[in-house]
Amino acid sequence: MIQKSPTLNRTPESLIIRPPSEWRSLLVRITRGCNWNRCRFCGIYPSMGQPDFSRRSLEEITGDIDQLGLRQPDAETAFFGDADPLAVGMDVFVNAARYLRRVVPVQRLTCYGRFSTLYKLGRDNIDRLAGAGLNRIHLGLESGDAQILQFQRKGQSEKMVVAVADWLHEAGIEISCYVLLGLGGRDRWQEHVTATAAIINRIEPEFIRLRRLWLYGEGTDNACPLRQQVRDGSFVPQSPEGTVLEVQLLLGQLKSLNTFFLCDHANNYITVSGYLKEDRADMLREVNDFLALPGKQRQAHYQMISSKI
Numbered sequence: 405m406i407q408k409s410p411t412l413n414r415t416p417e418s419l420i421i422r423p424p425s426e427w428r429s430l431l432v433r434i435t436r437g438c439n440w441n442r443c444r445f446c447g448i449y450p451s452m453g454q455p456d457f458s459r460r461s462l463e464e465i466t467g468d469i470d471q472l473g474l475r476q477p478d479a480e481t482a483f484f485g486d487a488d489p490l491a492v493g494m495d496v497f498v499n500a501a502r503y504l505r506r507v508v509p510v511q512r513l514t515c516y517g518r519f520s521t522l523y524k525l526g527r528d529n530i531d532r533l534a535g536a537g538l539n540r541i542h543l544g545l546e547s548g549d550a551q552i553l554q555f556q557r558k559g560q561s562e563k564m565v566v567a568v569a570d571w572l573h574e575a576g577i578e579i580s581c582y583v584l585l586g587l588g589g590r591d592r593w594q595e596h597v598t599a600t601a602a603i604i605n606r607i608e609p610e611f612i613r614l615r616r617l618w619l620y621g622e623g624t625d626n627a628c629p630l631r632q633q634v635r636d637g638s639f640v641p642q643s644p645e646g647t648v649l650e651v652q653l654l655l656g657q658l659k660s661l662n663t664f665f666l667c668d669h670a671n672n673y674i675t676v677s678g679y680l681k682e683d684r685a686d687m688l689r690e691v692n693d694f695l696a697l698p699g700k701q702r703q704a705h706y707q708m709i710s711s712k713i
């Protein structure tokens with residue numbers, strides 16, 4: 405039987421969000437929305453029109469890969485989403501990764517992931533992911549502080565993070581972690597930063613990417629759940645200046661790791677970047693210089709920064 409070549413006959417499903425570093429990637433939707441959907445500080449998928457989670461079939465995914473391969477035959481990188489694509493199940497994920505690499509010979513395949521999902525999958529499955537060509541995974545570390553993670557309903561523990569990071573390092577899959585400035589509010593910002601620095605020093609990810617807490621969906625039916633705690637006073641949002649002090653404290657406590665540290669989002673008040681091993685002192689100096697500016701100048705800078713994601 406003659407195998408028919410795919411033709412451009414339909415539009416592949418789009419992801420809701422992707423990391424900024426994947427802007428040139430071939431974007432493949434494996435799951436829709438977030439499987440967990442409980443983090444108080446989040447609510448991004450519901451607020452962007454995807455309140456429910458669902459798994460796509462391998463047939464749907466490979467059909468999209470065919471279409472994407474026709475549109476971007478020279479793509480060098482690919483990315484699997486939405487929030488927790490490994491929740492689709494190992495067989496579908498691994499077959500989708502293998503199929504993608506057959507259709508488009510990308511140099512890098514990346515996905516979003518959750519530490520708790522990877523912890524449940526276990527070490528052998530992480531080796532399978534590496535064997536299928538997954539090179540890097542974007543994970544929400546958010547905070548190293550157990551009390552904050554519990555309050556924010558993140559569903560992850562230090563034990564999970566450390567075990568998963570060890571397995572990923574051993575499998576040769578790069579770890580890209582997100583840290584959320586302001587997650588401890590004004591009351592626990594020092595605990596937030598100190599515990600976060602400690603766990604980063606322990607797991608030494610390839611990337612640390614800073615984000616600033618932003619509460620989604622004001623005035624909508626799908627508002628970020630944390631808005632309730634802000635209203636009842638049990639969570640007091642961090643100030644702009646406090647957010648910069650968090651970056652200062654974090655850089656002061658991190659070791660000279662083989663980690664690229666960056667603030668690659670427009671909502672960061674300060675955007676230092678560099679390798680912790682070589683550039684940590686320079687980044688810290690940049691933050692200190694900013695904090696030494698006259699107060700009026702700093703306030704004017706904060707007002708210029710967009711709060712949108």
Ligand code: SF4
Nearest residue numbers: 438441442443446487
């Ligand atoms: S932070 Fe991630 S895991 Fe938590 S609800 Fe949002 S998308 Fe889901």
